[in-house]
Amino acid sequence: MKEYNDELDCSGMNCPLPILKTKMKIDTMKDGEVLRVISTDPGACNDMPAWASRVGHVLVESCEEGDKFVFYIRKGE
Amino acid sequence: MVTTFTATELFETIESGADFILLDVRNEEDFSNFSVEGPNEIEMLNIPYFDFIERPESSVAKVPSGKPLKIVCAKEGSSEFVASVMADFGREDISHLEGGIVSWGNVLVSKRINSDSDSYEMWQFNRPGKASCSYGLVYEGEMFLFDPSRNVEFYQHFAESRGADITHTFETHLQADYISGSPLIAKETGATFVAHDGDYGSAIHEYRSLIDGESFDFSNEGGPSTLCIHSPGHTPGSTSYVIGEKYLISGDTVFIVSVGRPDLGNQVVEWAKMLYGTIKERISILPDSLLVLPGHYTDWSAEADSEMRIINDFGTIKRNNEEIYGIDDIDDFVSFIQSNMRQQPEIYGQIRKVNSGHLTPCNDEQNVMDLGKNECAASNHTS
Structure with missing residues (x-):
């Protein structure tokens, strides 16, 4: 199990909600902390990395767990 | 608001x-x-x-x-x-x-091809998201479809609006770039699914195997005939259909610009030679006055007429594609094909499996597979 500081479950949500919720959550965290995001929206697979790199966060890892997509995002400075 | x-x-x-x-x-x-x-x-x-x-x-x-x-x-x-x-x-x-x-990606735009005063109706269904065309031929309550896409509901509504039942659904070949609607239409409407063994021989679907040179007619006399011309090259089973001695539904064999690429089966030399034989012996001999209705286009501005229909007469097509129709040596033709080759989208292998019934993804997956412009022309490409 990867280490993370906080977690957000976006199961059942469709875009733009997963990114919108992730942004709101990560805004409350400190630089360098890692957020674990769970999504069931296949659209998140391309959008989450694209959003993270555009904003300056780092997508540390992403994987599929059953029908869920899991992203580990480190907050950028 | x-x-x-x-x-x-x-x-x-x-x-x-x-x-x-x-x-x-x-x-x-x-x-x-x-x-x-x-x-x-x-x-x-x-x-x-x-x-x-x-x-x-x-x-x-x-x-x-x-x-x-x-x-x-x-x-x-x-x-x-x-x-x-x-x-x-x-x-x-x-x-x-x-x-x-x-x-x-799935939307279809219907355009009437022939005159309103004709006894039958020839329709082009353009799918701008794929740059592909399917066709409908209506005569006295019956409709033949050619190369329908997955938007089955559209074709059923269309047939209904013309007061017709879909009785036959023809494939020009086993498509690699989009998922065919023929198997589903045959299942839902009871229409006869017509295709060539060269492409569908190993498919799971039940189909009526067509024979080169045979004609399909409507139940009532006086309608346009559908003459099958085996035209291998793009695929081994590629078939073109001459409708009422006036139109050529050419699939991916003749395009308004270019011809269908024969390199999708990873046997480029063999299939290119097959295509050369088809062009020389089976296609070029057709009348110049035939109006070609192709399976694909690449560029609206070069291939559509003033009413945004993808159509042109065969004589003009031959003149405009002199760099292809003018080749008189089989090896030169193979070289032309090879010099224009580029990779095919990875998804094409999967789409072929869906079209032959060997793979049945769920609807959402099919939507994703089916999205994107075709890559079927031998030349006239941007990549």
Whole structure:
């Protein structure tokens, strides 16, 4: 199990909600902390990395767990 | 106020030459893989929806004001979100696409090909998202379909609107670039699925095997005949259909510009030679007056007529494609094909398996597989 500081479950949500919720959550965290995001929206697979790199966060890892997509995002400075 | 528009309405807006801005809010990668194209230039912007989440004010400022704004995204939620952000900043005349980019990818535009006074109806169903065409031939309550896409509901409604039953669905070949609707149409309507053994021999589906040179007729006398001409090359089972001695439904053999690429089966030399034989011995001998109705096009401006129909007479096509039809040596033809070769999209292998019934993905997966412009021409490509 990867280490993370906080977690957000976006199961059942469709875009733009997963990114919108992730942004709101990560805004409350400190630089360098890692957020674990769970999504069931296949659209998140391309959008989450694209959003993270555009904003300056780092997508540390992403994987599929059953029908869920899991992203580990480190907050950028 | 934010409103919505359908994919059909989007096509009509583009066709009318109206002045508007199309804002695609998908991520840059998805946008670069596939975007809206139509018969006229579109003023298009790609600003991902998450930019409107992170920096709403500067993102809104990137969109010129003063023109109607039409927003598209993957499904619909993000374009609706961006539309509301735009409205919050005081922008007006904003609308978004119902059903997202998939509905654009699947939309069909019907155009009557022959005169209203003819005893039968020849229709072209253009799928701008794929740059492909299917066809419908209607005579006294019966309809023949050619190369239908997965939008089965559309064809059923269309047949109904013409007071016809779909009795036959013909394939020009086993498609690699889109998922065929023929198996489903045959299942749902009881129509006879007609195809050539050369492509469908190992398919799971039940089909009526066609024979080179045979004709299919409507039940009532006096209708146009459908003559099958085996025209291998793009695939071994490729078949062209001559309708009423007037039209050539050419599949991926003859295009308005270029011919169908014979390198999709990874046997480029063998299939290119087959295509050369087809062009020389089976296709070039057809009358110049035949009006060609192809399976694909690449560029609206070069291949559509003034009414935005993809059609031209065979004589003109031969003259315009002299660099292909003028080749008189089989080895030169193979070299021409090889020098124009490029990779085929990875998904084509999977689509072939779906079309032969060896793979049955769920509907959402099929939507994803089926999205994107065709790559079927031997030359005349941008990549």
